[in-house]
Amino acid sequence: MKKIISTISGALFLFAISLPISIAKSAEFFSIGTGGPTGVYFQVGNAICKMVAKIQSAEHGRKKGTAKALRCSAPSTGGSTYNIGQIMQGELQFGVAQSDWQYHAYNGTRPDKVKPFNGLRAVFSAHPEPFQIITRKGSKIKDWNSLKGKKVNIGNPGSGQRGTFEVLMEAHGVDTGYFGSTSELTSSEQSGALCDKKIDAFGYTVGVPNAGVAQSTDGCGASIINLDTDAVKKLVADNPFYAFATIPKGTYKTSKKDVTTFGVMASVVTSEAVPEDLVYAVVKAVFENLDDFKKQHPAFANLNPKKMIVDGLSAPLHPGAVKYYKEKGLM
Ligand code: GLU
Numbered sequence: 155m156k157k158i159i160s161t162i163s164g165a166l167f168l169f170a171i172s173l174p175i176s177i178a179k180s181a182e183f184f185s186i187g188t189g190g191p192t193g194v195y196f197q198v199g200n201a202i203c204k205m206v207a208k209i210q211s212a213e214h215g216r217k218k219g220t221a222k223a224l225r226c227s228a229p230s231t232g233g234s235t236y237n238i239g240q241i242m243q244g245e246l247q248f249g250v251a252q253s254d255w256q257y258h259a260y261n262g263t264r265p266d267k268v269k270p271f272n273g274l275r276a277v278f279s280a281h282p283e284p285f286q287i288i289t290r291k292g293s294k295i296k297d298w299n300s301l302k303g304k305k306v307n308i309g310n311p312g313s314g315q316r317g318t319f320e321v322l323m324e325a326h327g328v329d330t331g332y333f334g335s336t337s338e339l340t341s342s343e344q345s346g347a348l349c350d351k352k353i354d355a356f357g358y359t360v361g362v363p364n365a366g367v368a369q370s371t372d373g374c375g376a377s378i379i380n381l382d383t384d385a386v387k388k389l390v391a392d393n394p395f396y397a398f399a400t401i402p403k404g405t406y407k408t409s410k411k412d413v414t415t416f417g418v419m420a421s422v423v424t425s426e427a428v429p430e431d432l433v434y435a436v437v438k439a440v441f442e443n444l445d446d447f448k449k450q451h452p453a454f455a456n457l458n459p460k461k462m463i464v465d466g467l468s469a470p471l472h473p474g475a476v477k478y479y480k481e482k483g484l485m
Contacts, residue, residue: 184432186228186422187237187249189313190341192369194361194453195250195420198280199228201450202248202422202440209439224435232312233341235259235268239312241425242271247432252283252314252359253395253419253466254321260469267317275472277422277437278462281361281453284399284417285318288345288367291375291408293354298326298383306333307347307356310340318418319357325385341366349374359418361453363405371406378406381415390416395468419466426472433474441478459484 186202189195203226210224231237237249238259251259255268262270289295295304308330309316316338323329330336339347344356348370358367370376378401390396399417403409424433440447441459448454463471463479471479479485 181223181225182432183225183227184247184428185245186226187231187240187246188228189231189233189250190366191230192342192345192364192366193233194281194283194364194451195233196228196230197451198250198420198422198454199248201447201454202226202436203228204450205439205443205446206436208443208446209435224432226436232310233316234312234314235317236312238271238274238423239269241274241423242269244425244427247428248277248422248424248436250280250420251423252318253279253421253468254393255314255317256421256423256466257393257395257468264317267320271425273426274469275424275426275428275433275475276467276469277424277433277472277475278440279419279421279464279466280457280462281420281451282397282399282417283314283359283361283420284401284413284415285315285322285357285359285381286367286378286401286413286415287355287357287381288348288370288376288378289355290348290351290353290370291377295355295379297379298381298385301355302332303334304354305335305337305352307337307339307344307353309344309357310338313341314418315341315357315359318359321389322357322381322386325389326383327385345369345373345376348376361420361451362401363452368406371408375408377408378413378415380413386416395419395466421466423469424472428472428474430472430474430477433472434478435474437475437478441482441484 186199188199206226234251234255240246258264259268259271260274308319401413
């Protein structure tokens with residue numbers, strides 16, 4: 155009896171120690187940092203995971219047991235600068251980030267806003283993201299100057315729009331004291347706060363159209379102001395990662411005219427420490443399923459492979475991505 159018990163416990167012990175090892179051998183887990191749950195980054199990250207799962211099940215069917223299974227997750231996060239910081243720490247393997255913060259992280263040019271990280275690597279860029287100031291109906295805000303004295307949400311720390319809003323304030327020679335009060339609500343809180351009249355305006359760098367913006371434009375009559383001051387013109391002229399952007403009339407219920415503002419590109423970034431075969435597999439999944447990707451969100455409709463490997467990328471491309479782009483003749 156004793157022998158049986160010790161044989162069973164020995165077998166259980168062996169099972170217990172072999173389990174994590176066999177899981178570790180057969181699957182590789184990785185995460186893509188996104189943004190708020192109502193943003194477009196969340197759609198980018200989850201679209202990538204879907205494409206990885208799709209290519210994985212096809213490849214696994216072909217060579218059962220040999221390929222390592224990739225397990226991808228794309229959690230909601232604080233946004234661009236948070237993602238870059240977590241990639242630097244090795245907590246995230248990939249992240250979506252605005253092209254301005256990718257530039258500053260890689261070059262170490264705004265250490266006050268994003269941690270310098272020259273190990274940052276570009277993978278590809280996705281959709282354009284205009285910086286938008288959305289104003290409450292009845293707030294009487296028509297342009298940058300009339301934001302003076304108003305209640306403004308400048309975004310949560312860690313988000314791309316927070317940094318870009320601060321850059322915009324600097325460009326106009328003002329600080330938060332210019333406004334009546336400022337708040338740090340997240341992107342999923344700001345539209346509700348605007349409709350509830352807790353704030354008069356919020357700044358958001360996001361792909362178009364966006365469900366969060368629609369909540370305030372279509373939901374409570376908010377509108378997006380033009381941002382084409384001399385200070386904005388100078389920002390665009392002086393920085394390679396900014397460009398003028400148009401939000402076409404008709405985008406939201408209150409979009410009666412085209413809106414002119416400036417914007418960035420959303421880009422997918424990683425670290426030089428992330429293995430080449432993982433980056434290769436992710437890039438392959440995306441570029442071989444680009445039609446699926448385009449269908450996930452209207453902001454992805456114009457994705458063009460040739461532009462995706464150049465536009466908005468200031469950190470060097472990761473070698474795993476370069477390998478795929480060269481194989482496919484894109485480079
Ligand atoms: N651009 C925003 C940021 O960097 C996120 C936009 C989104 O979630 O789509 O925080």
